[in-house]
Amino acid sequence: MPAQRPRLSRERVLRGAIEVADKGGIAGLTIRSLAQALDVKPMSVYHYVATKEEILDGIVDLVFTDIELPAIGGEWRAEMRRRAGSARQVLRRHPWAIGLLESRTSPGPATLRHHNAVIGTLRAAGFSLAQTAHAYALIDSYIYGFALQEAGLPFDGPETVAEVAGPMMESLTADEYPHLAEMTTQYYLKPGYDFGDEFEFGLDLILDALA
Numbered sequence: 001m002p003a004q005r006p007r008l009s010r011e012r013v014l015r016g017a018i019e020v021a022d023k024g025g026i027a028g029l030t031i032r033s034l035a036q037a038l039d040v041k042p043m044s045v046y047h048y049v050a051t052k053e054e055i056l057d058g059i060v061d062l063v064f065t066d067i068e069l070p071a072i073g074g075e076w077r078a079e080m081r082r083r084a085g086s087a088r089q090v091l092r093r094h095p096w097a098i099g100l101l102e103s104r105t106s107p108g109p110a111t112l113r114h115h116n117a118v119i120g121t122l123r124a125a126g127f128s129l130a131q132t133a134h135a136y137a138l139i140d141s142y143i144y145g146f147a148l149q150e151a152g153l154p155f156d157g158p159e160t161v162a163e164v165a166g167p168m169m170e171s172l173t174a175d176e177y178p179h180l181a182e183m184t185t186q187y188y189l190k191p192g193y194d195f196g197d198e199f200e201f202g203l204d205l206i207l208d209a210l211a
Helices: 010-024 031-038 041-044 052-066 078-095 109-124 127-152 160-167 180-186 198-211
Strands: none
Touching: 010 031, 010 052, 031 041, 031 052, 041 127, 052 109, 078 109, 078 198, 109 127, 127 180, 127 198
């Protein structure tokens, strides 16, 4: 007897959409590709989501549920740091979401809870409305910018840096590019270098400046 497929639901449809986007990006996410991934007919998908825009609204909201909320009333630097680190990890799993999280004009409840918690944490710490707006924009610009840069790197983690950079160095000469050659050989290719460590350094600078 064949195994019975899980019952279709709106959450299963949206989770399936995230899996499709994770594999092929947003460009590869269509009603047809989603139905194929779920092993159902397209009309079954339309019962839960009418358009691709509705799918995007739903999966963005689901991504926000995975980002840790800062605790209003907690020590604001620790809360912003925890939330920033969580956001970066979520965007590493779902790089297609980097350009989508702030793009929706019909935000869902998880999105609204998230923004409310970040604003509330800063306000509770004594930030004025203007300072809160500045801080939120600055922190998120850094998080999204770092995530975008990290997603575009030709290596994945410290283990593959030398593997990628080694052949590149063969075309570089210290005479032509002395500073680049020095930086690469004396820093980037040293054991233990991890581009991800730059995130904490930059985040600390921002939080120090805001404090």
